[in-house]
Amino acid sequence: MSVISNPTTLVGIRRAERPVSMPFFLQVTTMTWRSLVTIFRTPAAVVPGLLISAFFLFVYEASLGNASNFLPGLAGKSYLAFILPVSVISSALSGAALAGEAIVRDIENGYFNKLLLTPINRRALLLGPMIAGALVLGLQTAIVVVVGLLMGLRPETGVAGIAAVMGLAVLLGVAFSGFTVSIALRTGSGAATQGASFLFFPLTFLTATFVPLSLLTGWIKTAATYNPITYILEAMRSVLLTGWEADVLARGLLAILAMAALTFTFAILSLRARTRRR
Amino acid sequence: MSNREIVAENLVKRYNGNVTAVNDVSFRVKSGEIFGFLGPNGAGKSTTVAMLTTLIVPTEGKATVGGYDVVSQAGEVRRIAGVALQEIGIDPLMKSMELLTIQAQMFGLSRRQAQERARELLDLVKLSNVTDRRVGKYSGGMRRRLDLALALAHEPAILFLDEPTTGLDPASRRDIWNEVRRLNKQLGMTIFLTTQYLEEADELADRVAIINNGRIVVEGTPADLKAGLGAESINVTFRETEDAERARSELAAMAERAQVDRKTLRLYLSRAAESVPVVVNRLGQTGLEPVSLTLTQPTLDDVFLHFTGRRFSAEDMPEAEVA
Numbered sequence: 001m002s003v004i005s006n007p008t009t010l011v012g013i014r015r016a017e018r019p020v021s022m023p024f025f026l027q028v029t030t031m032t033w034r035s036l037v038t039i040f041r042t043p044a045a046v047v048p049g050l051l052i053s054a055f056f057l058f059v060y061e062a063s064l065g066n067a068s069n070f071l072p073g074l075a076g077k078s079y080l081a082f083i084l085p086v087s088v089i090s091s092a093l094s095g096a097a098l099a100g101e102a103i104v105r106d107i108e109n110g111y112f113n114k115l116l117l118t119p120i121n122r123r124a125l126l127l128g129p130m131i132a133g134a135l136v137l138g139l140q141t142a143i144v145v146v147v148g149l150l151m152g153l154r155p156e157t158g159v160a161g162i163a164a165v166m167g168l169a170v171l172l173g174v175a176f177s178g179f180t181v182s183i184a185l186r187t188g189s190g191a192a193t194q195g196a197s198f199l200f201f202p203l204t205f206l207t208a209t210f211v212p213l214s215l216l217t218g219w220i221k222t223a224a225t226y227n228p229i230t231y232i233l234e235a236m237r238s239v240l241l242t243g244w245e246a247d248v249l250a251r252g253l254l255a256i257l258a259m260a261a262l263t264f265t266f267a268i269l270s271l272r273a274r275t276r277r278r
Numbered sequence: 279m280s281n282r283e284i285v286a287e288n289l290v291k292r293y294n295g296n297v298t299a300v301n302d303v304s305f306r307v308k309s310g311e312i313f314g315f316l317g318p319n320g321a322g323k324s325t326t327v328a329m330l331t332t333l334i335v336p337t338e339g340k341a342t343v344g345g346y347d348v349v350s351q352a353g354e355v356r357r358i359a360g361v362a363l364q365e366i367g368i369d370p371l372m373k374s375m376e377l378l379t380i381q382a383q384m385f386g387l388s389r390r391q392a393q394e395r396a397r398e399l400l401d402l403v404k405l406s407n408v409t410d411r412r413v414g415k416y417s418g419g420m421r422r423r424l425d426l427a428l429a430l431a432h433e434p435a436i437l438f439l440d441e442p443t444t445g446l447d448p449a450s451r452r453d454i455w456n457e458v459r460r461l462n463k464q465l466g467m468t469i470f471l472t473t474q475y476l477e478e479a480d481e482l483a484d485r486v487a488i489i490n491n492g493r494i495v496v497e498g499t500p501a502d503l504k505a506g507l508g509a510e511s512i513n514v515t516f517r518e519t520e521d522a523e524r525a526r527s528e529l530a531a532m533a534e535r536a537q538v539d540r541k542t543l544r545l546y547l548s549r550a551a552e553s554v555p556v557v558v559n560r561l562g563q564t565g566l567e568p569v570s571l572t573l574t575q576p577t578l579d580d581v582f583l584h585f586t587g588r589r590f591s592a593e594d595m596p597e598a599e600v601a
Contacts, residue, residue: 020386021384021386022383022384022385026383027384030380030383030384034372037371037372037376038369038371038372042371105369109368109369109370110363110365110366110367110368111369112367113363113365113367114363114367114381115384116333117331117333117356118356119356119357119384119385277332277334277335277352
């Protein structure tokens, strides 16, 4: 049985010669890796979101696929390409919930406090789960897109278009994960975090989900007009159905940036509130 | 080696302006000492530890750990202090090797050094054979030992253990006790230990402070505290209460205090053990036949009763297995 090392040295390095902490970049990658490990050790957290997204795709395509000829502007075009972005967005949002859930798990099991007692930079505690969430939701949307391709999706803009759609999805997911981590840090409650993520799920449907925005009327048109998701949806659709339209893409990106500005500010404030010593 | 003292001066912690969890607590823990902070549930032990380990800020008063102020030099305190909180902070999905490696890395070791350190610590707390199992599958005792290992990852000079054996079976408690003694003896680590078990404080601590309702009621070495209560006692039990009463009138003169408790006569006197033959002789002369005769040395329980006016009652106190 090995005896604890000499008091003044640690694995052969004298205390005074040791760096006091890990470089920030490595702290972030370590925390990201750790979050990924825990996410993949709970497949039950990832699989349902993925299944639901794929399920949407199948059901809408099956029930509405032949109706596209009745939708002005869509005549002769693929309904699959029209509806795929809805699935991509729902998978991005459900992936973003993972970031909040990763943080809240640590708060609930006490590991968050344990890390606070090390010289770790507070922001690494936030960035790790967020980056891990972004990677997982990127993977999720990729799977949805592959399913779409297998179902016969032929985007107007080819491979670059697919990359653009996935890029938008990941950015949207990251923006939304700012919200889920905020709720996690504020409440420290897993139930509240899941509830809050779920509350925003209908956002996907208060948009031009099933028909183009121009066909909506009444309150749902108003709601869709103010919903940032609408513009992200339109950006993805234009890439898949029409081609490169700079103004539509710019509107989509702007919507994401606006969301991110709000959620990241909220996240930073929430981190401060959580780690402030009282 | 540098300063390993813990000094608390008039620490106060109030919540929401009125609930006072810790009320004017002062003490000094010397370098290399095991200091027992003893008190029942809700006495203010964990709140004191949280202040000393920089998790919360005192409402009033001041404390230093290893010479560093717990409020203004929190970063330095974290670097020289190891902490195992009452609520074990480990992620059940991770494996022990992973958790220890991360912990050591956060304190500046490279990945390879951290892994080496992790293996060393797993050996130390006898968990080397279960490194591939998720921590969630560990028993309570194994979790405690892992938590202790995590607290030791950066080789702290000062160790805080908040109720390290609460809820453990006797064998696991023994393991932790042995480890605490070893860390203290071999490395000269200063150890601040809270407990609600009197025999734990008695067994481990060089000095003990008893805390009740947020205040320290008494402080000293276990021996001093017990001696402060005065005498040890000889307890003689008879078949009838009258016999005990008769024995008291015969023997009261030789004791500092004599008391009949139902059928038992308690004679309080210093050097009780040496007086046993005399007591037996006198009883023989009077023809009184005792049923049993025992010796009692005061326990910290008696100390607690004496200073707080109530019995110490730890919840789910395991069977005492300390003689």
